[in-house]
Amino acid sequence: MLSLALGLALGLVPRAALASSTPVPSPLSSAGPQESAPQEDAEGEVLWIHAQRLIVRPGEELSNAALLVRDGRIIAVGSDVVAPEGAREITGEVACAGFIDPWSVFGLEPEAAGDERTNAATRSVDGIDPYLDPRLRQQLVEAGITAYRLQAGTRARLGGVGACVRPHPGLPPDEAVLLENCCVAASVGITRGERGQDVFDRLAELDRLLGALSDAQSYLQDQIEYRYELEEWQKAITAKEKELEEGFKKAQKDREKEQQEAKEKDKEFKEKKYKEDRRPKPPRYDAEKEVLARCVSGELPLVVEVHRVAELRGLLEGTQSFGRLRLVIAGATEALAVAEDLAERRIPVIVWPAPQGRLLLNGSARPLEYSEADPALASRLEEAGVEVLLGSGGAFPSGTRELPLLAALAVGYGLDREAALAALTTRPARVLDVADRIGSLERGKQADVLVLSGDPLATTTRVLYVVCAGDIVVERKE
Amino acid sequence: MTQALLWASLAALGASPLPLARGADTFAVHAAELWLGDGQRIEDGVLLVEGGRIKAAGRGVDVPLGTPRIEHDSVISAGLIAFDCAVGLDGETSEPKRSVLATGRLIDAFDASAEGVAAALSEGITTLVLTPAPTTLAGGRCAVVKTAHGTVLSAEGLLALSLSEEALDPNRYPTSPSGAMTELERLLGAGQGALPAAARVAVLIEAPTRDDVRRALGLAERHGLRGALSGSRRAGELAEAIAAAQLAVVVGPFASGVAQRELDSVVALGRARVPLAFALELPTRHPAGLRLSASLCLRAGLDPAAAWSALTSGAAAVAGVQTRVGRLERGLDADFVLWSGNPLDLSSRPVAVFVDGVRAHQRGE
Numbered sequence: 001m002l003s004l005a006l007g008l009a010l011g012l013v014p015r016a017a018l019a020s021s022t023p024v025p026s027p028l029s030s031a032g033p034q035e036s037a038p039q040e041d042a043e044g045e046v047l048w049i050h051a052q053r054l055i056v057r058p059g060e061e062l063s064n065a066a067l068l069v070r071d072g073r074i075i076a077v078g079s080d081v082v083a084p085e086g087a088r089e090i091t092g093e094v095a096c097a098g099f100i101d102p103w104s105v106f107g108l109e110p111e112a113a114g115d116e117r118t119n120a121a122t123r124s125v126d127g128i129d130p131y132l133d134p135r136l137r138q139q140l141v142e143a144g145i146t147a148y149r150l151q152a153g154t155r156a157r158l159g160g161v162g163a164c165v166r167p168h169p170g171l172p173p174d175e176a177v178l179l180e181n182c183c184v185a186a187s188v189g190i191t192r193g194e195r196g197q198d199v200f201d202r203l204a205e206l207d208r209l210l211g212a213l214s215d216a217q218s219y220l221q222d223q224i225e226y227r228y229e230l231e232e233w234q235k236a237i238t239a240k241e242k243e244l245e246e247g248f249k250k251a252q253k254d255r256e257k258e259q260q261e262a263k264e265k266d267k268e269f270k271e272k273k274y275k276e277d278r279r280p281k282p283p284r285y286d287a288e289k290e291v292l293a294r295c296v297s298g299e300l301p302l303v304v305e306v307h308r309v310a311e312l313r314g315l316l317e318g319t320q321s322f323g324r325l326r327l328v329i330a331g332a333t334e335a336l337a338v339a340e341d342l343a344e345r346r347i348p349v350i351v352w353p354a355p356q357g358r359l360l361l362n363g364s365a366r367p368l369e370y371s372e373a374d375p376a377l378a379s380r381l382e383e384a385g386v387e388v389l390l391g392s393g394g395a396f397p398s399g400t401r402e403l404p405l406l407a408a409l410a411v412g413y414g415l416d417r418e419a420a421l422a423a424l425t426t427r428p429a430r431v432l433d434v435a436d437r438i439g440s441l442e443r444g445k446q447a448d449v450l451v452l453s454g455d456p457l458a459t460t461t462r463v464l465y466v467v468c469a470g471d472i473v474v475e476r477k478e
Numbered sequence: 479m480t481q482a483l484l485w486a487s488l489a490a491l492g493a494s495p496l497p498l499a500r501g502a503d504t505f506a507v508h509a510a511e512l513w514l515g516d517g518q519r520i521e522d523g524v525l526l527v528e529g530g531r532i533k534a535a536g537r538g539v540d541v542p543l544g545t546p547r548i549e550h551d552s553v554i555s556a557g558l559i560a561f562d563c564a565v566g567l568d569g570e571t572s573e574p575k576r577s578v579l580a581t582g583r584l585i586d587a588f589d590a591s592a593e594g595v596a597a598a599l600s601e602g603i604t605t606l607v608l609t610p611a612p613t614t615l616a617g618g619r620c621a622v623v624k625t626a627h628g629t630v631l632s633a634e635g636l637l638a639l640s641l642s643e644e645a646l647d648p649n650r651y652p653t654s655p656s657g658a659m660t661e662l663e664r665l666l667g668a669g670q671g672a673l674p675a676a677a678r679v680a681v682l683i684e685a686p687t688r689d690d691v692r693r694a695l696g697l698a699e700r701h702g703l704r705g706a707l708s709g710s711r712r713a714g715e716l717a718e719a720i721a722a723a724q725l726a727v728v729v730g731p732f733a734s735g736v737a738q739r740e741l742d743s744v745v746a747l748g749r750a751r752v753p754l755a756f757a758l759e760l761p762t763r764h765p766a767g768l769r770l771s772a773s774l775c776l777r778a779g780l781d782p783a784a785a786w787s788a789l790t791s792g793a794a795a796v797a798g799v800q801t802r803v804g805r806l807e808r809g810l811d812a813d814f815v816l817w818s819g820n821p822l823d824l825s826s827r828p829v830a831v832f833v834d835g836v837r838a839h840q841r842g843e
Contacts, residue, residue, distance in 0.1 A: 139738060143777070354734050355764030358593065375766055396735030405773050406734070409766060411825035412818075459773045459824040460782075 072470030098146025098448035103391025118153030122160025154394035159185030216292030298324030352393030379414035515805030557604025582618025594761030714743030
């Protein structure tokens with residue numbers, strides 16, 4: 001009984017903290033990067049991390065170099081960085097930035113993970129499970145994952161606002177949030193429940209999405225017009241006020257004179273009516289349109305899971321009119337057919353590089369949208385000039401832990417090692433708008449560092465140390 | 479570079495590099511590393527192939543003058559072996575009406591051209607163990623086949639038994655776990671003759687739960703059964719007992735979303751030195767799943783030597799074909815893979831695969 005009460009009390013703390021520290025953002029407020037409080041190290045400990053091969057970012061490597069970490073940040077990187085006195089010294093063969101999974105459902109409340117009734121305004125951070133077993137987060141950092149996009153409603157048409165989160169096992173959930181609005185997710189033509197969809201169903205879903213974007217654009221237009229009209233109205237009112245103020249004495253005299261005249265002529269005195277312009281009315285508030293308007297204006301990227309050629313083509317064609325939309329495609333099983341277009345428009349693609357088995361009619365081994373799956377997809381898209389990201393498919397919470405293995409498999413299937421590393425670090429950081437803080441080992445970045453026994457994309461490599469937000473969260477003897 | 483060399487060497491082999499039957503040619507392959515399969519890794523080794531079999535493997539092998547030579551700058555190993563496969567027509571691995579098919583043979587449902595076989599070959603898998611579905615109490619004999627040339631290694635392999643609740647059906651006997659045990663005890667009983675003489679035939683017992691594993695261990699002890707357990711997700715909790723019964727365990731397949739506990743179970747089996755093999759479930763699963771299963775276990779802490787044995791020589795021993803495949807050793811079939819790197823690293827891929835001394839797969843084709 002006592003333990004139950006204690007458990008409840010302990011459990012409720014993070015929930016309350018979450019509620020208090022992540023206020024609902026005002027809808028059209030500009031969402032600049034909302035930085036979580038940097039991890040103040042109690043002792044102000046300095047970490048000195050030395051590696052034979054220090055990968056600052058894919059394509060930029062230093063040999064026999066070191067980096068210094070203080071207060072959760074990288075304060076120096078280079079071959080000449082020496083360990084200051086009293087610094088904690090960590091050495092290894094290879095050091096690189098922590099991996100980022102741009103397509104994950106890890107850490108959501110179990111009931112929320114498969115929710116198909118989310119909408120554009122659903123906030124993934126609200127679904128974070130405060131009771132999640134910390135060992136699961138520990139497994140993630142042990143695999144080298146130091147950040148991921150938490151996305152609710154991955155099986156829904158509109159999944160809502162995704163968050164960029166750290167799986168730091170020691171941080172309360174709210175402090176682990178790097179950016180609570182990093183994108184809006186949608187899906188077109190995927191298997192929902194037991195039901196696969198034919199091409200017309202899929203295209204109808206696409207039309208709904210494009211329709212919603214178009215509505216959001218009108219909404220945005222109305223908002224802009226309203227603000228303009230309001231400004232004009234305020235200007236007019238101010239001008240009128242000024243005019244009245246200045247002409248006050250003359251107007252008073254005129255009025256008295258008119259009153260006098262009326263009295264003399266024994267007529268009824270009529271007050272001059274003052275007419276004021278009506279204040280413009282704001283457009284009716286719509287939470288979903290508010291969020292999608294932020295996509296249309298280019299503030300938040302729109303990540304659409306879409307797999308087959310018909311809807312891929314339709315999506316590319318239909319989004320052309322939204323000039324500022326930052327489209328990201330996820331899944332993309334048959335995207336080779338539109339690779340040229342994707343490359344030209346610089347649309348990033350998140351590929352889940354898991355080997356997919358055969359489709360079974362009953363007890364299907366994989367969803368219908370993966371029926372043409374090819375383990376070499378990532379490599380072929382990359383060769384065609386498409387910017388490829390690797391993600392864990394948004395299907396299983398623990399899939400995120402397997403991402404580094406699957407990335408290695410993609411390398412086996414021809415993906416360039418450097419591109420694969422970028423697909424796990426710099427590219428997701430950029431796409432999720434957190435590149436100013438994570439994704440590389442540059443000076444000034446927050447310290448998410450892996451120290452490894454070998455190449456980051458070899459599955460025989462062991463993760464020796466993981467530094468997450470400046471804290472050592474994994475420490476293993478070789 | 480590797481491929482260019484390989485092509486040059488293959489061209490030197492003669493006009494037709496792809497004869498359909500067992501290779502009659504003699505040729506040598508020189509590799510930066512030979513993984514013999516018994517734990518030995520020979521640097522700068524040579525594999526000498528003659529008539530589809532391995533004539534010699536090791537360092538300083540005496541290669542006759544004029545023997546065509548293939549150069550490979552990385553690892554060469556024996557081909558991989560995958561359990562729990564079904565290559566043939568759908569539904570041919572199960573029997574809905576009868577619970578005992580002691581003399582059934584999976585080889586009769588083997589179709590060498592079936593979906594998934596070529597893909598398995600391209601993943602470096604040269605041997606498949608075809609297993610009856612666990613929906614039948616006694617499902618008949620497993621078959622062991624190769625992924626090229628339609629070669630059959632064993633038409634009457636392990637006898638498949640199932641303690642899974644899938645084998646229980648309200649419309650036929652047995653309908654309960656105790657009924658299943660009674661029936662198996664009767665079938666295995668000395669002198670009954672209903673099942674092939676248990677002492678001579680190894681069995682593959684499907685035992686999904688912990689209780690099933692206990693029951694299987696009991697059967698094995700009472701009837702002196704040899705062989706392996708399969709489908710046992712938590713077998714690791716009984717690792718010592720399984721080791722004492724001298725049974726092997728077929729584990730997996732594992733993929734994205736696997737519970738850590740299942741992987742920890744495999745690690746525990748490895749620690750107890752229980753012989754292991756990996757299930758693949760071809761064609762339901764992608765053949766890349768075999769090495770993915772092994773990699774997941776490695777990450778969980780399985781000893782690399784145990785993992786490699788489970789993919790090759792150990793699996794061959796479980797399947798009863800260790801005198802034919804699983805190692806690079808004089809007299810064994812010349813089934814081997816030229817890898818682009820360490821075969822236990824998922825970022826390595828087969829560059830070429832030879833079966834019966836004949837190149838059956840070449841990357842990029």
